[in-house]
Amino acid sequence: MYLGIDVGSTTVKLVLFDKDYQIIYKKYQRHLSEVRKTTIELLDSVNQFINKEEKLNVCLTGSAGLGLSKDCDLPFVQEVYATQLIVNKKIPDCDVVIELGGEDAKIIFLTNGFEFRMNGSCAGGTGAFIDQMATLLNVSMEELDKLSLAHNKIYTIASRCGVFAKSDIQPLLNQGARKENIAASIYQAVVDQTVAGLSQGRIIEGKVVFLGGPLTFFKGLRDRFVISLTLDEDKAIFPEDAQYYVAMGAAMYAANEDAMLFDQLMENIRNKVSDNKLTNTFNPLFANKENYDEFLARHQKTKVKRESLHNYSGNAYLGIDAGSTTTKLVLLSEDDKILYEYYTSNHGNPVLVIKEQLQKLLSEKNDKTIIKASTVTGYGEDIIKTAFSIDFGLVETFAHYLAAKHFNDKVDFILDIGGQDIKCFRIRNNSVDSVILNEACSSGCGSFIETYAKALGHEVKDFAKKAIYAKQPIDLGSRCTVFMNSSIKQAQKEGAAIEDISAGLSMSVIKNALYKVIRANSADDLGKEIVVQGGTFLNDGILRSFELEINRKVVRPEIAGLMGAYGAALYAKANCPKQGQLISLEKLSSFIHTTSNTTCGLCTNKCSLTINEFDNGKKYISGNRCERPYDNTSEKLHPNLFKEKSRYLRKLVPKKGSRGKIGIPFGLNMYENHPFWYGFLTSLGFEAIISGISNRQLYTKGQHTIPSDTVCYPAKLMHGHIEKLIDKGIKEIFYPCMTYNFDENIGDNNYNCPVVAYYPELLYANIHRLKEVNYHMPYFGIHRRKDFEKKAFEYFSLKFNVTKKEIMIASKNAYAAYEKYKQFILSQGEKAIAYARKNNLQIIVLAGRPYHIDPEINHGIDDLLITYDCVVITEDCISHHIKKQSLGILNQWTYHSRMYNAATYVTTQEDMEMIQLVSFGCGTDAITTDEIREILEKGNKFYTQIKIDEINNLGAAKIRIRSLLAAIENKRSKRG
């Protein structure tokens, strides 16, 4: 008999084969991270089918099986190898296997050259991901599947990791999108991730076998795969027992291994102990009980006075914090006592939650109490304000500051860790000086611990308490959820107790906030009077971790989770209007909220809109990037250099020429260099055709040939641009390799980054269709004109019989065209600045790379700034004002040098602020961001960074921009 045990990341599967490889027994069980215990239980259950006298062959497999096999001295086979064995036997004519597990995703190509793929280190789109998303929607995995079957629309959701996806899904939920559609979109994200992330240039075709738990259980997911891969019915195989295949493969492999008696096997699994010790641990959070008691006593001093809603009569002020995952409500009395408070998870529908709460509050209050004013803040601000006629909308950072100030008048630093975001603000001269928010890929917030507690089978509160008594908190790293999963797995393997994991997670959250989000070097970097808040800080383990790590005592208000709402109420009180607008109880009883979807046709962005309608006749539209769907007006006409540059480039229309068509992929450095190459190629008699402006479809088209899923989004888009050129029937494609950029004499050198410099070669190696055309990727250095002319002649005379004279003329045209474009940028910049100064508008330098003006890359952040009455200029229209600077880093990339100079220039201009756009995964920006922050902060400017990726949601960007604008406003009013 052959026994295969597949110990995966979330479940254990066991299969017993007879000698002919027929299943005698099989079983499947979730292990909740108790791998060994679950395996023993499964073995106990197979006991009855086994002849104790006879030896059997056994083999372990699976991601958690590796550790177990080592500890227990049992045979192990890698799970993909096991899969391959069994599929070859059971379905011999199979071409491709797709297997999704708890935390792994795999593709095996069996025919036409064997190849296998596993998800790399940055990985979403797996069972655990679906689980997380179901939790977010507050449904079970099964319900999620059912919901998905009734969808009528698919949204774009990033699937690279749970954190990313959340930031796409949360706004959809808050904006009232249908759960059915979100469910199906989640599955689509999984499909996209698998296909894009793992196929890496190979086409999934032929007979495809789908394996693993999620693909066995979820019909909706199966449908998405079949549709996306356009598979015929007989080509998509969902075998019986698909979730057991890996275990079956292990059982097959077991035949190669020495046989053992069942009792011996049990003995090994029960008693063999690993010699692993917990390697990376911290000191306990509390040395002893006294220590803990002192801590508790100290933090109990921040109590807030309360009064009964029933008994109070007088004016009252309502604050609502419609957060991303939770909704908070506070009603304040005239003397700042809390009359009513409410904190709940919004279960994906904040409107409903608030409606119920308002009904309760309004009916319970004393008749003599009048709600004079109301304020709403948080993610759901806009929709709630519209739905319930709230008086004010307030940016959440300011709501928090108002509340913190109430508890410590001298507060100079606030750290707020909520369900989804980390926010910190420094306070200087009684105003918020700088605002830092976490990026998409830095998790470590409240919902993260919640998800973990649940995954490990605990209630959040109990789980948090356990941290207090941990003896050896483990170091779990601080990157992202996926990494953390495997860190926990490893720690458990090494025998870490649940207490140690809980404390370790607390520490991770804090370290993530301190070193990744705030980028602090010491406690002095933060401040002296620190207030911490946000629901996450109600967890004593986290509070303690923070105090330990910065070695300083901090204030945690008792209402740490309600601070946003509390601040909003304080704001309402301070800005009380004559007549509050808040919806009445009568109107609430007949309150109706309906949603529908449509696509906006007012511009080329084609935003996918969700329209919320309320019975007060008001509408709230979401998904839009500008205000136009509301008033159907034309664009605001403030200068926007992003748009001006785009317009200029679009005007360079191809001219028919004697040498025929040549295609240029319109992205990365080809964006800024387009005038140059357009001038050059047109002069040579080519019809220089660009691939087009990027959009989501274009990205999807090229997605399957991307070999490295951690490269930046602008680079990924290039794959789509090439596909598009080939689709246009163009036979010559030009995309040179450029180690160097133009030398503008503002840096120590004038490099391009390695990705920009050599991406043409990557495309050639990965896009098979490029063999259908002539792909030109010569090395050119346009920074040395004479040498360029020589090299260009060598290349173009060889390939196109171009004469020396033609090259000289073309080169002259190219340099002139580039110069003209540069001059255009400078003059547009001057115009924009003059316009702003004349109309007294804020100037924002939206700094990044030249290719960030691509609307698919910036997702309309420039438009957003315009709607907030800013004038948008770019780094390259002001960088020439400053000479080459001596900096703390090696200043050797042209695009970077411009940003350093622009930052320095901004510090000399009263009405300018800078926002840096950073592409996710941009390695060189790890260097620029710190340096630019230093330059700006030294010059008393705010540093604002917005990370951009394929995520098409401006929620976080909005908060950042509004916080910045509010801070600027505040600073200005202080100055008088």
Place this chain on the structure above:
Amino acid sequence: MAKKKENRVIFTKQMKKEYKVLLPMMLPIHFTLLEGLLKVEGYDTELLDTGGNDIVQEGLKGVHNDTCYPALLVIGQLLTAIKSGKYDKNKLALMITQTGGGCRASNYIHLLRKALKHSNLGFIPVISLNLSGLEKNPGFKLGLPLILKMIYSITYADMLMWLLNQVHPYEINKGESKELVHIWEKKLLVEFTKSRNLQYKKVKSNLHLIVKDFAAIQKHDIYKKKVGIVGEIYIKYARLGNNDLEQFLLDEGCEVVVPGLMDFLIFKADNRVVDIELFGGKKLKYKITKWLMEKFIVMQDEMIVAIKKNSQFRSVARFYKLKELVNGYVGQGNRMGEGWLLTAEMLEFIHMDIYNVVCAQPFSCLPNHVVGKGMIRKIKDNHQDANIVSIDYDPSATKINQENRIKLMLANAK
């Protein structure tokens, strides 16, 4: 206290007499010889071969967390050492290797200085060890004799490493080959001390002797899977960076093949030559670099002769052959980070019938998007037997996930 110039603390002649110089470990044999060399020259050097979680923690605090992992480790390692209390902070200097070029690795030394400043240790001088004439210090001068000695010791170290890897997994008397390395290390250091100028002839004869010594070690006649390691230079070589990848592969019953450091040096020299060929530049610079490059290549040739003459060992490939291999993959101007050399090394392995390759890099390593991960597809198209796995390393990546992927590669290895 040291005087400041161009935003950095200069390492003075006085400091040379009084200061301890810390040097982070990358390659055991190479850096042991290098440390010995520097000691002979009168520097009180100490090679840091520390490990442990504190290093990563210090690194996370000291540098931007999205910076490449090698920078984080090296800076973390140095900061941990400084803060350990083992050294007199006022009599301490740090030395790290520096390469120029468009990769962000050229910024390591600046990031280290930044980190020192943030820890209020900005007064500690940092010495750049490079052959490109970057950042001069009066207290640390690389004269031609020292440069030659360095080239020789890299040759020795490459040879010792190359042969050790071929003998160690098969040796009958456990530990014999490692012992032989130690014997040679000692012997060579004595020679460095004795003669101010090393004789080229002596080096040549030593290379032959080394090969003979290794050939004399008794080996089991068994078959082992051969696994090549390529990647970003620090992660490829340093066990601190790659979770002791070599040991893991040895424990899995493999023979490990790691390309030498000489290729990288020649590559860096070649870059300058090619740069001028592609984009233009000064003739004199071209000639000097080309001359230096030929010096390196001569040493590599001596290695090849010694191996072929005295043994059946697998020989290293000539640099020019490597350069040819990448035709049709990447251009010779692809020079940032490990550039085309990384692709060439994968191809070289395949030409040596070593089909199993681990491509190791820091998470989100920029050049490797192109020359590592970016070329695997094409290598597989052209060589169906190629069995390459790409592994990312970073502060939070877990050993278990990395090992599982390597195991998958091994399961399919022949």
